[in-house]
Amino acid sequence: MTIAFGNPDRPNSYIGKTVPRPNAEKLVQGRGRYVDDITLPRMVHVAFVRAPLAHARIIGIDTEAAKAFKGVLRVFTGADLAEVCTPWVGVLAHLKGLKSPPQHALAVERACWVGEPVVAVVATTRAAAEEAATLVEVDYDPLPAVTDTMTALDADTPVIHPDLGDNLAFRRLHEEGDVDAAMATAHKVVSARFRTARHTGVTLEPRSILVDWNPAEGQMTAWHATQAPHMMQTVLATHLDIPESRVRVICGDVGGSYGIKVHVYPDEVATAAIARVMARPVKFIADRLESFTSDIHARDHEIEAKIAVAEDGKILAIDVDDWTGIGPYSVYPRTSAIEGNQVVNLCGGPYDFANYRAQTTVVFQNKAPTCQYRAVGHPIAAAITEGLVDMAAAAIGMDPVEIRRRNMYADDAYPVTSPAKMRFEGLSHHASMDKLMEMIDYDALRADQEEARKQGKHRGIGIASFIELTNPSPFMYGIGGARISAQDGCTVRMDPDGSVVALSGVTEQGQGTEAMLSQVVAEGVGVTPDKVRIITGDTQVTPYGGGTWASRGAGIGGEAALQAARALRGSILEVAASMLQSDAAKLDIRAGQVVDADSGEARMPLEELGRIVYFRGDTLPKGLPRELVQTRHFITMDYPFAFTNGVQASYLEVDTDTGVVTLLKHWCVEDCGRVINPQLVDEQIRGGIVQGLGGALYEEIHYDEDGQLLNGSMADYLVPMAGEMPDMQIGHVETPTGESELGAKGAGEAGTAGAPAAVMNAINDALRPFGAQVTEMPFTPERVLRALGKIDD
Amino acid sequence: MTAVFLDKVDIALTVNGEPVEGRVPAGQHLVDFLRQALGLTGAHASCEHGVCGACTLRVDGQAVRGCLMLAAQADGAEVWTVEGLTEQGSSRDLQQAFVARNALQCGFCTPGMIVAAEDLLAQGGVPTRVEIREHLSGNYCRCTGYEAIVDAVEDVARARAGKGTA
Numbered sequence: 001m002t003i004a005f006g007n008p009d010r011p012n013s014y015i016g017k018t019v020p021r022p023n024a025e026k027l028v029q030g031r032g033r034y035v036d037d038i039t040l041p042r043m044v045h046v047a048f049v050r051a052p053l054a055h056a057r058i059i060g061i062d063t064e065a066a067k068a069f070k071g072v073l074r075v076f077t078g079a080d081l082a083e084v085c086t087p088w089v090g091v092l093a094h095l096k097g098l099k100s101p102p103q104h105a106l107a108v109e110r111a112c113w114v115g116e117p118v119v120a121v122v123a124t125t126r127a128a129a130e131e132a133a134t135l136v137e138v139d140y141d142p143l144p145a146v147t148d149t150m151t152a153l154d155a156d157t158p159v160i161h162p163d164l165g166d167n168l169a170f171r172r173l174h175e176e177g178d179v180d181a182a183m184a185t186a187h188k189v190v191s192a193r194f195r196t197a198r199h200t201g202v203t204l205e206p207r208s209i210l211v212d213w214n215p216a217e218g219q220m221t222a223w224h225a226t227q228a229p230h231m232m233q234t235v236l237a238t239h240l241d242i243p244e245s246r247v248r249v250i251c252g253d254v255g256g257s258y259g260i261k262v263h264v265y266p267d268e269v270a271t272a273a274i275a276r277v278m279a280r281p282v283k284f285i286a287d288r289l290e291s292f293t294s295d296i297h298a299r300d301h302e303i304e305a306k307i308a309v310a311e312d313g314k315i316l317a318i319d320v321d322d323w324t325g326i327g328p329y330s331v332y333p334r335t336s337a338i339e340g341n342q343v344v345n346l347c348g349g350p351y352d353f354a355n356y357r358a359q360t361t362v363v364f365q366n367k368a369p370t371c372q373y374r375a376v377g378h379p380i381a382a383a384i385t386e387g388l389v390d391m392a393a394a395a396i397g398m399d400p401v402e403i404r405r406r407n408m409y410a411d412d413a414y415p416v417t418s419p420a421k422m423r424f425e426g427l428s429h430h431a432s433m434d435k436l437m438e439m440i441d442y443d444a445l446r447a448d449q450e451e452a453r454k455q456g457k458h459r460g461i462g463i464a465s466f467i468e469l470t471n472p473s474p475f476m477y478g479i480g481g482a483r484i485s486a487q488d489g490c491t492v493r494m495d496p497d498g499s500v501v502a503l504s505g506v507t508e509q510g511q512g513t514e515a516m517l518s519q520v521v522a523e524g525v526g527v528t529p530d531k532v533r534i535i536t537g538d539t540q541v542t543p544y545g546g547g548t549w550a551s552r553g554a555g556i557g558g559e560a561a562l563q564a565a566r567a568l569r570g571s572i573l574e575v576a577a578s579m580l581q582s583d584a585a586k587l588d589i590r591a592g593q594v595v596d597a598d599s600g601e602a603r604m605p606l607e608e609l610g611r612i613v614y615f616r617g618d619t620l621p622k623g624l625p626r627e628l629v630q631t632r633h634f635i636t637m638d639y640p641f642a643f644t645n646g647v648q649a650s651y652l653e654v655d656t657d658t659g660v661v662t663l664l665k666h667w668c669v670e671d672c673g674r675v676i677n678p679q680l681v682d683e684q685i686r687g688g689i690v691q692g693l694g695g696a697l698y699e700e701i702h703y704d705e706d707g708q709l710l711n712g713s714m715a716d717y718l719v720p721m722a723g724e725m726p727d728m729q730i731g732h733v734e735t736p737t738g739e740s741e742l743g744a745k746g747a748g749e750a751g752t753a754g755a756p757a758a759v760m761n762a763i764n765d766a767l768r769p770f771g772a773q774v775t776e777m778p779f780t781p782e783r784v785l786r787a788l789g790k791i792d793d
Numbered sequence: 794m795t796a797v798f799l800d801k802v803d804i805a806l807t808v809n810g811e812p813v814e815g816r817v818p819a820g821q822h823l824v825d826f827l828r829q830a831l832g833l834t835g836a837h838a839s840c841e842h843g844v845c846g847a848c849t850l851r852v853d854g855q856a857v858r859g860c861l862m863l864a865a866q867a868d869g870a871e872v873w874t875v876e877g878l879t880e881q882g883s884s885r886d887l888q889q890a891f892v893a894r895n896a897l898q899c900g901f902c903t904p905g906m907i908v909a910a911e912d913l914l915a916q917g918g919v920p921t922r923v924e925i926r927e928h929l930s931g932n933y934c935r936c937t938g939y940e941a942i943v944d945a946v947e948d949v950a951r952a953r954a955g956k957g958t959a
Contacts, residue, residue, distance in 0.1 A: 020892060026887040027900025028907065030835020030875035037834035084821065204847055204901040204935055205841045253838070255901030256935050287841050510899030510936050682893045683941055690938030714840040714933070722939040723930040727922075751938075 002741065003673065011590045011600075012526050014519035015742070016467040018679040019529045022513035023253075023508065032253040033217055035208035035225050040281040043210070045072060046077070046274055047129035048267050049119035049136045050293065051111030054145035054366035054707025055160065055328075058109055058118065058138060065135040066121055071128030075136065076120040076274060078106035085273040086239045088264065089329035090482025095337045098170040098362075099764040100330035101161045105239075105270035111140070111357070112160065113366050114709055115293025117267045122274060122282065125352025145366040145707040149325035152363035153351055160328055160364045169330055170337035174344050177355030182317035186308030190391045195452075195776040196380050196756070197700035198300035201373055202719050205255020206286040206758075208297060209268045211275035220247045222272060225254045227262040227507055228547035233539045234483045235264050236272050237335065251537030251547075257509040258691065259373040260295050262549050264332045267294065284381065292712035297701055298339065298373035300325055301380050302468060305347075309389035313403040317355035318348045318419075320384055324362055327369035330558035333482045337362050342377025342469070345420050347385050349467035350429050350645065351407040356419035363726055366707040372549070378468055378753035379692055386464040386757035388776060394768065400463050401442065405433060408465065422467075425638070427645040428733040429465055432669040434721060435731050436647050440667050445651060446570055452653070453769075459664070462650040462762025466754040469735070470672070471555035471642035473635065486635060488552070489543025490561040492521055492568045493629035496614040498592055498606030500525055502564070503535045505545015506557030511748055512680035513553045517561050519677060520742065524565025526713075527574025527606065543631055551746020555642060559740040567630035578624050589778040634740065642737045642745040646670035648689070652760040654766040659781030661697060661763060663726040671733040672749045674743035681747045682730045688751020689728055694720045695752075696759035697778050704756075794872060804868040808833070809877025817864040824848040824859025826867075835875035837906040839933075846932030849905035850874055856912040875904035884911055886952060890945040898936030906932050910946045919950045 004010045008017075026032055087102035100488040107118045119136045123129035144158040151157050152167040158168055183189050208225040220242055223677060226232050230247040237244040254261065271284040286294065301324045308316040322343045326336035340360030348357050393403040408429035409416055417423050442461075449459045477484040502521045508514045514534040522529040535541060543560075546552060569589055576594040577584040580603055587599040594604045612619060614625050620626060636642065649667040654660075668685055675681050697728045698718035702710040711717045736743025756777060763784065764773050772787040785791045802898055805814045808831060827833040827850070839847035841860050848859035852874040878884040884907055890896070897903040906929065912919060913928040920928070925943045934942060 021895065024892045024895070024897060024900070025888075027897055027903050028875075028891045029879045030833075030904040032834075032900050034834075034837070034901065036838075037828075039829075039832075127820070162896040202933075202935055203899075204845060204933060205837065205899065206839070240839040254899060255839075256899040258935070288842070435936065510897075512895070513897070679895050683937060684900065686938035686940055687898060687936045688938075691935070715842065719898060719933060719935065720939075721930045722943065723923075725926070725939050727940055728938065772866075 005750040007012045008577065011588065012523045014523040014529055015676050018677055019515060021512050022518055022534065023514050030366060034205055034253045034255050035210050035223050036209055037477060038223055038286045040212060043281040043283055044122050044124060045126040045583060046120050046122050046271055046282050046284045047126065047133045048117040048632045049121065049133045049138065050113055051118050052377065053111065053140055053142055054114050054147065056111050056140035057141040058111060058142060058617040059141050060105060060139040063119065066132040069128065069132035069135060070124040071125055072121060072132045073124065074122045074278060076106065078104055078108035078118065081105045081270055081273050082108055084240065084276055085269060088239060088332040090332040090335045092477065092482055093334050094480040095170060095341065098330060098335060098337045099164050100169060101164060101267060102749065103329045103332065105266045105273055113368050114707055116369055117270060119599040120270050120274060122278065125750045129460060142425045147365055147367060147703055147705055147707045149300065149323050149363055149365065152325060152365055160366060167364045169326060169364055170340065171360065172341060172344055172422060173359040175357045179317045179319050179355045179357040181357040183306065183308045183319065186316045187311040188392060188395045189306055189308045190388060190395050191306040192387060192775050194303040194305060194384055194387060196299045196301045196383065197777050198297050199373065199695055199699045200292060200295050200297045200701060201258045202717065203256035203258065203260050204289045205266065205768060206288065207261065207265060208285045209271050210283040211272040212281040213275045213279050213614060213668050215279050218246050220272065220276065222249045224249055224251055225261055226251050227257050227509060227549055229507065229537055229539050230505065230544055230547065231484050236606050239269060239461065240273055240276050251507055254509045256567065257548065260657055263296055263371050265294065265333065271668060282775040288714060289712050293368060293709055293716060296331060296371040296373065297368045298370050299380060299483050299695065300370060301343065303384055305384050305388055309392045309396060311396065313398050313406045315351050315353040316352065317406045318388065320347045320358040322358065322360040322362065324363040325367065327367050328364055328724040329369050330666045331369045331371035334372055334477060338372055339377045343381050345422055346377055346381035346467065348419060349381065349385065349422065350409065350465040352409045353407065353419060367703050368723065374688065374691055375749035375752035378466065378749065379695060379756045382464055382754050382757040383760055387760055390761045390764065401433065404463065404465055422643065423639055424643050426735045427467065427643060428671045428735050429645055431733045432645060432647045432671055435733060436667060436669045437566065438515055438651050439669065439729055439731050451611065452732035456652055458656055458766040459651065459653045460762040460764065460766030462758040462760065462765055463647065464646045464754040464761060466645065468507065468644045468750045468753050470551035470644055471636050472550040472552060472641045475640035476550060479702060485544060485546040488545035488557045488560050489631060489633040490564040491543055491629065491631040492525065492564040494572060494606065494610060496610040498531065498610050500527055500532045501535065502532060502561055503542040504557050504561060505543050506553040507537045507547045509548050511553065511684055512677065515680060516554050516558055516676050520561045521565040524562045525569050527592045543633065551748045554569055554744040555740065555746055556634055558676060558744050559742045560632050561743050563632035563634060564630050567632060568628065571625065571628055571630060572609060574705035575613060575624065575626055576604060578621060579609065579612060636739050638739050644670065644672045644750060646750050646754060648754040648758040650762040652759065652762045654763055654784060660786035661779060661784065663693065666726050666728045668728065668751060669731040669733060672734050672747035672750065673736040673745035675732055675734060676744055684748045685730050685751040686728050688749060690720050690725055692752040692755025693759060695777060700778050802865040804865060806867050806870045806872055808872045809874060809880065821864045822860050823850065823864045823867050824861040826864035827859065833874050833876050837901055838903065839901065846909055847902050847905045849908045849932065851908055856909055875907055877908065878914040887911065887949045890949045894941045896913055896937060896941040896945040902932060902934045906934065906942060914950055914953060919954045922947060
C-alpha cells in the first residue's frame with residue numbers, strides 16, 4: 001500500500017498539512033529545559049582561561065592564586081588533561097591532501113588563536129570559577145601571527161605548524177572542458193572579485209554542556225546542546241578511553257544551532273575530561289565573549305571569478321579561484337575543508353554549461369577555526385555564480401531573468417550531471433522562476449523601480465537562482481573515515497492506551513523535527529498526531545542516527561519514521577485481523593480506530609487492541625506475532641545527495657547619500673520535494689533568508705593584523721533585528737525525490753543559500769546607473785559609498 | 794562613605810505574586826537570582842550585556858533586562874517572569890498566537906519576546922507592523938526571521954482591541 005499524496009482528503013492525511021508543533025507550548029511558557037536549566041547534585045562549574053594572543057608559546061602557568069580562591073576545587077592545564085584525553089586530528093581521507101595538526105582539549109605548549117582554551121578552573125559556582133580564572137598567570141612568548149589569507153602561502157609568511165611544512169591545509173582543483181579556449185573566443189568575458197565576510201552563528205543559547213561521570217556504573221552522561229548526539233558519543237568515548245556503550249549523550253532543548261553545535265570543541269571535551277577526573281557533574285556554559293572567540297566561524301572567502309558568455313547569453317565557461325582561511329586547526333571530525341570544497345561543487349549549479357574550472361585554497365591562520373555553518377558554501381557559490389550572471393547580462397544588455405532562462409537546466413532534462421560532477425535527480429529551475437515572476441509581478445516591479453528613479457529613489461531588483469545539497473549519503477563524511485552516520489533510524493511502538501511513541505535518531509533544534517515526525521508517524525500508523533509522542537536526542541534510547549546537519553531531518557529521519565510507522569500499522573492489523581476474524585488487507589487504521597477499509601466502518605479502537613495484547617494476551621492464538629513495535633532505518637542509495645533548487649528575489653532601496661540599504665521585500669520559491677508541514681517549511685525558509693540577509697548587510701567578524709578579535713559582542717557584531725527585516729513571501733514547487741516514499745528533501749538551508757546573492761544583485765541593479773558595483777560583503781553604508789566614489793580615503 | 798563593601802545583600806521582593814527573600818551576592822544579576830536561587834529558568838541569559846533581550850522581565854510594571862539589573866536592586870520590587878504570566882493567564886492569547894503562527898523555533902528568545910510584546914500591547918490600540926518591529930528590535934531572534942513574531946503580535950493586538958471596543 002502506498003500513500004496517495006495526490007489526494008488531500010485521504011484518511012489520516014497529515015503529511016502535507018500544517019499541524020501544531022508538540023514542543024512549542026512548553027517553550028512559550030518558559031518550560032523548556034536547556035542545558036543551563038539543569039542542576040545536578042554535587043554539580044561544579046568550569047571556566048576557561050583563554051589565550052590573549054593569536055600565537056604564542058606557553059612558557060609557564062602559575063595556578064597557585066587561583067587554587068587558593070574561595071570556592072575553587074581544581075585547576076587543570078593542558079598537560080593535566082592530556083593525561084586523560086587524547087588529541088584529535090580533523091582530516092578526512094576523501095579530502096585528498098587535507099592536513100591538520102593534533103588538537104588538544106586545552107592548549108599544550110602553544111596557543112594558536114585568541115580565545116583558545118589554555119587552563120580550566122573548576123569551582124562550586126560559575127562566578128567563583130570566572131573570578132579565579134583571572135588569577136591564573138600564564139607566561140607567553142609571542143610568536144608571529146598569520147592573519148591574512150591571501151599571503152598565507154607566501155615564502156616570507158611564517159609557517160604556523162612547522163611540522164606540516166607550510167600553511168596550506170587543503171587545495172582542490174576541478175576542471176571540466178576547456179575553460180581557456182572558451183574564454184579566449186567568447187563574445188564577452190566578465191570578471192569580478194568577491195569577498196564574503198567571516199561570520200559566526202550567534203546562537204542565542206551559547207554552547208552548553210553538563211557532563212557527569214559515575215565511576216560506580218562506569219558510565220558517562222553528557223547533557224549537551226548538540227546537533228549530533230551519536231557523533232559526540234563516539235568522540236567522547238574515543239578520546240576519553242571509555243567504551244562507546246558507556247557514554248550517553250542527552251540532547252534536550254537546544255537554543256539555536258545553525259551548524260554551530262555540530263562540531264567538537266576543545267572546551268566541551270575538556271569539560272567531559274574534567275568530569276571523568278573529578279567523578280562529579282561539571283557544567284560549562286560559554287559566555288558571550290567566549291562564543292565569539294571560540295564558536296566556529298565561517299565564510300571567510302576571497303574569490304576571483306570569470307564568466308564567458310556568447311552573444312545570445314549562453315554561458316560558455318566559468319572560472320573560480322577561491323581562497324579561505326580556516327584558523328589554526330581543521331575542525332574535528334567534519335573538517336574545515338568542506339566549505340571550500342562546496343564552493344567548487346556548487347558554482348554554476350543551476351546552469352547547463354560545458355567549461356568549468358574551480359579551485360579552492362584552504363589555508364591556516366591564527367584566528368578562530370572555521371567550519372560548517374548553515375548552508376555551508378552555498379551562499380558563497382550563489383553569490384559568485386549569480387553575481388557573474390548578472391554582470392554578464394548587463395554586459396550584453398540582457399534582462400537578468402532572461403539570461404537565467406536561457407541557461408538553466410530544462411525542467412525535463414533530468415537526471416543530469418553538472419560540470420562540477422554533481423548529479424541532479426530532478427530540479428525545477430524554470431517552473432520555480434515562472435512562479436517567482438508571478439509572485440513578484442516582475443513587470444510591475446520594474447515599473448515601480450522606474451517610477452521611483454524619477455523621484456530620485458534608487459531601487460533595485462535582485463534575482464538569485466540556486467541549488468542546495470540535502471539528504472547527504474555517506475559520501476559526505478563516512479567515506480572519509482568519520483563515524484558520522486548518514487543513515488537514520490526510528491522505532492515506533494503502540495502502548496496499551498492506543499497511543500504511539502516514536503524514537504528517532506534525528507534531533508530537534510527548534511526547526512520542528514518533532515512536529516514533522518509526529519505527523520509522518522500519525523499518517524503512517526493511522527492515529528491523530530496528538531496521539532504520537534516523539535523522543536529524540538538520547539543515545540541510550542533512540543536508534544542510532546546522524547542528528548541534524550545538511551538538511552537531512554525530514555528526508556532521512558522522516559522516511560525512517562514513515563517506514564517504521566507503516567510496519568507498526570502492519571503489526572497492529574495482523575493482531576486486529578485475528579481478533580476480528582478478518583483479513584488484514586481488508587482493514588485499515590484511521591484516527592486511532594481499526595476500521596473496515598472499504599466502508600470505513602469502525603471495528604475496534606486501538607486502546608481495546610492494546611488492552612488485549614498487553615493484558616489479555618491469553619485470548620490471542622498461540623504463536624500470533626504481537627510485537628507492537630517496529631524499527632526501520634533509512635539511507636539514500638541512488639544519489640550521493642538530494643539536490644534541491646530555488647530562486648529568490650530581493651527588492652530594496654539604496655540611499656546614495658548615506659549608503660544605507662533598506663530592504664523592501666523578499667521572495668523565495670523553493671523546491672524541497674514533498675512538503676510535509678507547509679508552515680514549518682516556510683518558517684525555516686524565512687529564518688534562513690534572514691540569516692542570509694545578515695551576511696549580506698551586517699555580519700562581519702573583524703580581526704586586526706595581530707589576530708585580535710575586535711568585535712566580540714552582540715553590540716559590535718551586528719545580526720538582523722526585527723526593525724530592519726522585510727516581510728517575505730514564500731512559494732513552492734514540489735519535485736519529490738524518488739529515493740524515498742516520502743519524497744522529502746531538505747529545506748532548512750535554502751533561505752541562507754540564496755539571500756546574499758539576491759541582495760547583492762539588487763544593490764547593483766540600483767547602482768547600475770551610477771556605474772557602481774559592490775561585491776564585498778557585508779554591504780555596509782561605507783562600502784556602498786566607496787562604490788559610488790563618495791568616500792575615497 | 795560606607796565602611797565596608799557588602800558582598801552579600803539581604804533582599805525581599807515579590808516574584809510572580811509570591812513573597813521571596815534571599816541573601817544574594819552583591820554582584821549577582823537579577824536573571825541569575827531568578828534562575829539559580831528560585832529555579833525560574835524561563836528567562837535566559839544570552840548576550841549578558843543588555844542587547845539581545847532574552848532575559849527580559851517585568852519589574853514594577855516595566856520591561857527590564859534581567860542581565861543589567863542586580864538582584865540587590867530588586868529589593869522591594871514586584872517581578873514577573875514568563876512563568877508567572879503563564880500561571881496568571883494574562884498572556885494566554887499571545888502564547889497561543891505564538892504557537893499557532895510558529896513564531897518561535899528554538900524558543901530561547903521566546904520568554905523575553907513575550908514580555909517585550911506584552912509591554913507594547915499594554916499601550917493599547919493596534920500598533921502598525923513597523924511599530925511592532927521597532928518595539929521588538931531590542932529582542933533578538935536568530936531562528937524565525939521575525940515575520941511570524943510580528944504576525945502573532947499583530948493578531949493579538951487586533952483581537953484585544955476588538956474585545957476592548959465590543
